[in-house]
Amino acid sequence: MADKNEFHDDRAILDIHDMPPFWPWVGLSLQHMFSMFGSTVIVPLIVGLSPSIALFASGVGTLLHIMITQRKIPAYMGSSFAFIIPMASLMKTTGYSAVGQGIVGVGIVYMIVATIIWAIGSDWVDKILPPIVVGPIVMVIGLSLAGSAANDAMMGNTKQYHLLYFGVALATLFLAILFNMMFKGFIGLIPVLLAIVCGYIISVFCGLVDLHAIAVAPWFKLPAFEIPGLSYHFKIDWAAILSITPIAFVTMTEHMGHIMVLDELTGRDFFKDPGLNRTLAGDGAASLFAGLVGAPAMTSYGENIGVMAITKIHSVYVLMGAAGFAILFAFVNKLNVLIMQMPMPVIGGISFLLFGTIATAGIQIMVENRIDMGVKRNLMIASTVMVIGVGNAYLQIKSFQFTGLAFATIIGIVLNLILPQKAASEKEHEAKLALDKKLHEASKKASKANKD
Numbered sequence: 001m002a003d004k005n006e007f008h009d010d011r012a013i014l015d016i017h018d019m020p021p022f023w024p025w026v027g028l029s030l031q032h033m034f035s036m037f038g039s040t041v042i043v044p045l046i047v048g049l050s051p052s053i054a055l056f057a058s059g060v061g062t063l064l065h066i067m068i069t070q071r072k073i074p075a076y077m078g079s080s081f082a083f084i085i086p087m088a089s090l091m092k093t094t095g096y097s098a099v100g101q102g103i104v105g106v107g108i109v110y111m112i113v114a115t116i117i118w119a120i121g122s123d124w125v126d127k128i129l130p131p132i133v134v135g136p137i138v139m140v141i142g143l144s145l146a147g148s149a150a151n152d153a154m155m156g157n158t159k160q161y162h163l164l165y166f167g168v169a170l171a172t173l174f175l176a177i178l179f180n181m182m183f184k185g186f187i188g189l190i191p192v193l194l195a196i197v198c199g200y201i202i203s204v205f206c207g208l209v210d211l212h213a214i215a216v217a218p219w220f221k222l223p224a225f226e227i228p229g230l231s232y233h234f235k236i237d238w239a240a241i242l243s244i245t246p247i248a249f250v251t252m253t254e255h256m257g258h259i260m261v262l263d264e265l266t267g268r269d270f271f272k273d274p275g276l277n278r279t280l281a282g283d284g285a286a287s288l289f290a291g292l293v294g295a296p297a298m299t300s301y302g303e304n305i306g307v308m309a310i311t312k313i314h315s316v317y318v319l320m321g322a323a324g325f326a327i328l329f330a331f332v333n334k335l336n337v338l339i340m341q342m343p344m345p346v347i348g349g350i351s352f353l354l355f356g357t358i359a360t361a362g363i364q365i366m367v368e369n370r371i372d373m374g375v376k377r378n379l380m381i382a383s384t385v386m387v388i389g390v391g392n393a394y395l396q397i398k399s400f401q402f403t404g405l406a407f408a409t410i411i412g413i414v415l416n417l418i419l420p421q422k423a424a425s426e427k428e429h430e431a432k433l434a435l436d437k438k439l440h441e442a443s444k445k446a447s448k449a450n451k452d
Contacts, residue, residue, distance in 0.1 A: 007267075007268070009266055009267040009268075009314070011267065011312065012266070012312050012313070012314045013189065013311070013312045013313055014312075014313045014314060014315040014318070015266070015314055015315070016071075016072065016073075016074055016266060016268075016314050016315060016316055017071070017315070017316065018315050018317075019315065019317045020313075020315060020317065020318065024186050024189065025317065025318065025321055026321065027186065027189075027190045027193060028189060028190060028311075028313055028315075028318045028321070029318050029319075029320075029321025029322040029324070029325055030193055030322070030325060031190050031192050031193035031196075031307060031311075031322075032076060032304050032307055032318060032319060032321075032322035033322040033325040033326055033329070034192070034193055034196045034339070035192055035196075035303045035304055035306070035307050035350070035354065036058070036076055036078045036301050036303050036304055036322070036326075037055070037339050037342070038152075038342065038344070038347040039078055039079065039081075039301065039303060039347075040054055040055060040058050040078040040079045040301075040326075041054060041055060041079075041340060042079075043079035043080070043081060043084060043296050044079060044295070044296055046084055046088065047084060047087045047088045047091055047099075047296060048088065048091045048092075049087075049091070049096070049099075049294065049295065049296060050223060050224035050294065050295075051336070051340065052221070052223040052224065052330045052331075052333070052336055053223040053224055053225060053226070053293060053294045053295050053330065054079050054290075054295045054296055055223075055326050055327075055329060055330040055336065056223050056293070056295070056326070056327055056330035056331075057286075057289060057290040057293055057294075057295030057296075057298065058076070058077055058078045058079065058295075058298060058323070058326050059322075059323040059324065059325075059326030059327035059330070060286075060289055060323070060327065061077035061285070061286025061287070061289055061290060061298040062075070062076050062077045062286070062319060062320070062322070062323035062326070063320060063323050064077075064282065064285040064286055064289060065077050065282030065283065065285065065286055065300075066282075066316055066319065066320060066323075067282075068278055068281050068282040068285055069270075069274045069278045069279055069282050070274050070278070071316050072268075072270070072273065072274045072316075073259075073262060073270055073274070073279060073282075073316070074262070074266070074308060074314050074315065074316045074318070074319050075258070075262065075279075075282075075300045075301075075304070075305075075319070076300065076301045076303075076304040076319055076322060076323070077283070077286040077298040077299065077300060077301070078298065078299065078300075078301040078303075078304075079295070079296045079297070079298065079299075080251055080287075080296060080297045080298060080299040082247050082250055082251050082254070082297075082299070082403060083102075083103070083106075083244060083247055083296060083297045086102065086243045086244050086247070087099050087102075087244070087296060089243075090102070090240055090243070090244075094237060094240060095232070096226045096231075096232065096294060097226075097228070097232045097233070097234065097235070097237070098237040098239075098240030099240065099244070099291075099296075100226060100228060100291045100292070100294065101236065101237055101240055101241050101291070102240045102241050102243065102244025102245060102291070103244065103287055103288075103290055103291030103295075103296065103297045104287075104288055104291035104292060105241045105244060105245035105248075105291075106244060106245055106247070106248040106251075106284070106287045106288075106291070106297050107284045107285065107286075107287040107288025107289075107290075107291060107297075108245075108284070108288065109245050109248040109249075109284070110248060110252070110280050110281065110283055110284025110285075110287065110288075111280075111281060111284045111285075111288070113248075113252065113280055114276075114277040114278070114280040114281040114284060115277070117275075117276050117277040117280065118275070118277035122271050122272065122275060122276040122277070125256075125271045125276060126271075128413045128416065128417065129256070129260070129413070130416060131365055131366060131369035131371055132366070132369075132371050132377075132378050132381050132382065132416065133381060133385070133409075133412040133413060133416050134260045134362075134365055135362045135363070135365040135366035135369070135371065135382070136362060136366075136381070136382045136385040136386045136389070136408075136412065137257050137260065137362070137385060137389070137405075137408065137409055137412060138257065138260055138261050138264065138358065138359070138361050138362030138365060139359045139362030139363060139386060140257075140362070140385065140386060140389030140390055140404075140405055140408055141254075141257050141258070141261060141302060141358050141359075141362070141405065142302070142306075142355045142356060142357070142358030142359030142360070142361070142362065143355070143359045143386075143389070143390045144389055144390055144392060144404060144405055145302060145351065145355040145358075146355060146356075146390075148351070149348050149351035149352050149355055150348065150352075151348070152169070152344040152345060152347050152348030152351065153165065153166055153169030153170075153344075153345050153348030153349055153351075153352070154166050154169070154345075154348070155344075156208075156343060156344040156345055156348075157344055164206060164208075165208075165343070165344075165345040165348075166345065168199060168202055168203055168206060168208065168343065168345040168346060168349065169199075169345040169346070169348045169349035169352075170349060171198075171199065171202055171349070172195050172196070172198070172199030172202075172345070172346050172349030172350055173195075173349040173350065173352050173353060175194070175195040175198050175199065176191050176192060176194075176195035176349075176350055176353050177353065179191035179194045179195060180310060189311055189313060190311075191310065191311070192307050192310060192311070192350060192353075192354070195349075195350055196342075196346060196350055199343075199345075199346035199349060199350070200342055200343075200346055203342075203343045203345070203346060208343040208345070209341050209342075209343065210341055211341075213337060213341060214334065214337055214338050214341055217333055217334045217336075217337040218333050218334065219332065219333060219334045220331060220332060220333055221331070221333035221336075222331065223294075223330050223331065224294060225293050225294050226293065226294025227292065227293060227294070228292065231294070244297075250402055250403055250406040251283075251297075251299050251406075252280065253405070253406040253409045253410065254299065254403070254405055254406060254409075255279065255280065255283055255299065255300060256276075256409070257405065257409065258300040258302065258305060259271065259276075259279055259300075260365075261302075261305050261309075261358055261361050261362075262305060262308075264361050264364065264365055265305070265308055265309055265314065265361065266314050283298065283299060283300065286298035286299075287299075302354070302355065302358055303351070303354055304319070304322075305358060306351075306353070306354025306355060306356075306357050306358050307354065309354075309357040309358065309361060310353065310354070310357055366382075375422070375426070376422075376423040376425070376426060377419050377420070377421060377422065377423065380415060380419065381412055381415045381416060381419070384408075384411055384412070384415060385408045385409075385411060385412040385415075386408075388404060388407060388408040388411055389404050389405050389407075389408030389409075390404070391404060392404030392405075393407065393408075394407055395407045
């Protein structure tokens with residue numbers, strides 16, 4: 001249980017250091033594991049890596065992150081989509097030996113930046129990321145994933161619209177809403193898990209699940225580890241390192257966005273405690289480990305943040321349990337295959353709710369901080385950030401790419417630093433109002449003097 005002298009967020013059903021009873025713990029952890037599974041395994045499938053090793057690395061990476069951040073941040077580490085293009089290219093040419101070096105390089109870059117921030121402090125974060133920048137960025141984090149959720153719901157893994165797929169997705173979504181609104185007690189705490197399980201069962205009856213693949217899969221199987229010096233001959237590949245490591249600066253901005261959402265959800269300031277240096281070091285350690293065992297780079301996951309927003313369960317012990325299940329499922333092959341057969345419409349349906357809750361957290365930030373959108377400065381910053389981010393207007397220079405979210409974050413920070421507090425027209429209008437007020441007061445005094 002939490003230290004009595006430590007801040008406790010009474011809005012949460014389980015706050016960060018609250019430990020649930022055993023069986024509810026199992027259910028809550030499985031809910032998180034199911035939520036991140038689809039995205040975590042799809043990255044290695046696209047790139048050509050082993051899904052089971054990505055699952056293993058996500059579990060270990062999460063535990064490393066929680067340990068480095070002193071069990072103060074409930075974050076789950078999963079496969080990062082930002083590195084797909086260079087990883088896929090290198091897998092076709094030099095193989096994982098090059099990819100692994102690049103991912104280890106990403107971890108080292110994170111560690112270097114974390115050390116610099118540890119030395120200079122993080123007070124600058126509040127200056128460059130005020131609510132008018134943070135609110136729209138958090139909204140972008142949720143809304144920029146809306147297209148992915150919609151595609152999963154309507155088309156699954158195909159490129160063609162399927163009414164059956166969309167029906168399954170909508171059924172999963174409505175079940176999640178129903179479980180959220182109608183049930184209490186433990187059932188009311190696992191609406192996402194229940195909706196996913198029910199969506200899976202519906203998919204089985206609709207013929208969307210390959211039951212034969214599950215039946216013939218062996219129960220246990222060792223993940224396909226790729227360890228330098230053991231699985232492959234190690235030789236430094238500077239081209240691979242330079243093609244992957246710079247993307248770390250892009251994912252750092254996404255990482256900061258996720259921390260902002262968690263700040264809002266938990267009523268804390270993680271930039272100050274445990275500090276941005278520790279949160280970055282936790283992400284870096286997760287990627288460093290991943291690169292040494294054969295997995296893709298790791299990053300914090302919006303899906304799991306969405307689960308916390310819906311359930312108000314913020315316990316790090318629940319995230320640790322999810323990490324433990326991910327490690328276990330990496331070796332229990334039949335369970336791994338069972339989950340890998342989950343149709344994408346089920347993931348898409350639940351993602352409508354998960355990603356939407358993240359976006360509404362951004363709205364809440366602006367409402368609570370009473371951001372006046374009638375002020376031109378606020379309107380310019382929020383409008384620009386949201387459209388660039390949601391539209392994914394990325395900046396690409398050769399193979400280096402700033403994603404829409406990263407680019408929108410940078411634009412928001414720059415606009416916040418360079419724009420004056422008031423536009424020239426607003427100053428002119430205020431000056432006119434002040435002059436009119438003075439003239440009115442002078443007129444009243446003159447009128448009063450004439451009467452006297």
